[in-house]
Amino acid sequence: MSKDRSATEFGAGEPRTPATTDGAKARSGEPGAPAAEALQPSNAWTRFWFTAISTTGMQCLRIGSGLLFLAWLLSFAGHQVELFSLNGWLDRKALEEMGRQENLAPVPIGWSILYLAGDSVALFQALYWGSLAVLALFTLGVATRFTGVLTWVIVVSFFANPATSYEGDYLLGILAFYLMIGHLLVGQWQGNLSITERILGARDDFVFARWLFPRRVAERPASCGANFMMRLVQIHFVIIIVTSALHKLQISDWWSGVALWYPLHPTFKTTAETLQRERPNADFTLFYLSLAQYLVLAWQLCLPFFAWRPGRWWRGLLLGGAAIGWLGAYFLFQLPLFGPFVMLGCLSFLRPEEWKWVTDAVRNGLGGAVKVRAAPVVKQMAASAGKGNIKK
C-alpha cells in the first residue's frame, strides 16, 4: 500500500490516530507495516490536511448552514426593501455621501448584487425571492457547485448595506465561503463523476439521493476536498473564538466579571424598584455572574486544546458549551446569529465516524432506536480509532 493510500484510511485525518487495523500494525512498530510511513510525525501535516474523509460532515454542515441562511433571510420578509434596498433606511443619496467620505461608513462598502436593482423595487423583490430559492436549492444539495458559489455571493451581498450590517452576518459569510470551496473541490480528484457532475455538483449531494440513486451513493469515494474544507472551517473558527476571548480581556467589564450584568438589566426595562429589590442579594448575584462569565472565557480560550479531542467528555464539553452559548446569545444578549454559528463551528470538529453516529441517530429518529444502534457503532469507533481514544 502506498503512503497516500494508507493515509487516506485514517478516516478523520486526526494525527497519530490510526483508523484501521493497518494503522494498529504501524503503531505497534511492526516492520514493513504498510501505514508506518504515513503515521510518522513528519507526515502529520499531510494527514491533517489531505486525508480523504467521508463527505457526510460537509453535507451536514451544508444543511445546517443552509437552514441558518434561509432563516436569516426569511426573517426579513416583508421588511427586505427597507433594510437592504437603495430605497430603504439607507438610500442611494446617503450611500453616495459615504462614498465621498469613507470614514462615514461604519463598515466597508463593497460590492453587492442588490445594487443591480438600483431604484427598482420590483427588481429588488425578484432578487430577494430568487436568493431565497437559491439558498433552498443549496441546502437541499441541488447543483451544489453552482448554487454554492451563488450562495456565497448572496450571503455577502446581503450584508453590504452599512445601515443594517451586523457583525454576525460576517460569520455567515465565512460559512458560505468554505462551503463553496468544499463543494467546488469535492469529487474533482477522487470521484468518478460525469462532466455534468463536475460542473454542477454530484447527484449524491442531493438530500434525497439515498432514495433516488441508492447504488450511486453506496459507491461514493471519500474526499480530500471535504477534509481540506473542514480543516479550514475548524482553524478559522478557532481564530474567531480565541480572538474574541482575547478582545474581551481588554475590556474592564470582562476582567471584573460583570459583562453578563448588562444584558440581564436592559436599561429601558430596569427601574429603581427592581434595583432596590436586588440590593440585598447583590454580592450573591455578582459572585455567580462573574463565575459564569469566567467559565465562558475559559471555554473560549481553551477551545484549541479540546476541540480536536475525541471522546464523550471532550465532545460534551465542545457541543454542550456551544449549546449553552447559543441559549445565552439568544435569550441573554438578544443576538440572533452568534449561537447557531458557534454550534455549526463546533460541529465541524466531529469526525466522520461521529457524523455517522449522528446521522444514524437522526435517521432512526426515536430515542429507543438510537440506543439500540449506538452500541455497535461505539464498538466500531473503538476498533477504528483505537481504544484509548474512546472512553466507555
Add this chain to the structure above:
Amino acid sequence: MSVPMNDTTQRAPSRNPPRPLPLWLKVAGTVVATGHLLGIGLYALAADSGPWPYNNGPSHSPGPAFATSIVLNCTYPYYLKPLRMTHNYHFASNRSSDLAVYFEVQLKGELGEVRTLKFPDEKANFWVRHRHDLLAQYLFPDQPLPPRGNQRLPALGKEVPKVEVWVRAEPGSMRLKQVEELDDLLRNPDVQQPTERAKLFAQSYARYLCRAHNAVSAEVIRHSRLTVMPMDLFVQRPELFNEMKSYFGEYRRE
C-alpha cells in the same frame, strides 16, 4: 470491521480506494491554506487594542507594525476585502455601551396630522427588531466640539461660519441647532455635537420614512438613557433613570 448496512459513505473507501493526491497538489493546498489562514490571523492581530490609559486620557493603541503593514498594504485590499472577510473578530457586542438608545420619528402629513413611529418596532419580529436596534446605535455617541482656537471672523460681506451643536431646550431634551462661530456657547467645554455619520443616518431615515408613509416632513428624535451598571446596586445615581430626547431637526420632503 462490522459496518451497519446503511453505512454507505464509510464503506466506500475500502471498495473504491481514493486516488492518491500528487505532491504538487499537496504543496498547492498547503500554500493556499497557510496563506489564507495567515491572512485571517494577521488581520485579527492588526486590530486596534484598548482603550488603554495614557497621559492624555484613554486611547486605543494600534496593532503590531508588521501585522498592520502587511494587512494594510497587501492582504486587506487585495484579498480580504474582495472576499468580504473584513471583520477582525473584535466584536462590538462584547463591549457594553454607556447609553441605551431607541428612536422615534414624527411624521407630518399634508393636512398637518402628526404620526409617531418608534424603533425598534415592538410589533416586528425578533430579527427585524435587532436590525432596528442597529439603526438606533448609529445615532450616537455624540462628540465634544473640537477646540475652537482663535475667533474666526467672516470675510468682508460674508456670513459668520456656523456650527451644528446640541442646545438644551427644556429639561430632558436638546435640539440640534446651528450656532455662529462667535457665539459664547461654543466656549463651553461641555457642548457636544452629533457625529457626521449620525447626522447622515438621521437624514436618510427621515427621507425613507417620508417616502414610505407619504409624509411631508419627518423629524428623528433620539431617546437615550444611562446604562444601568453593577455599581448602581451600591451607589445611587440621581440622573440614572432620566431620559434625554435629542431632536435632529425637521426634514421636509423635496
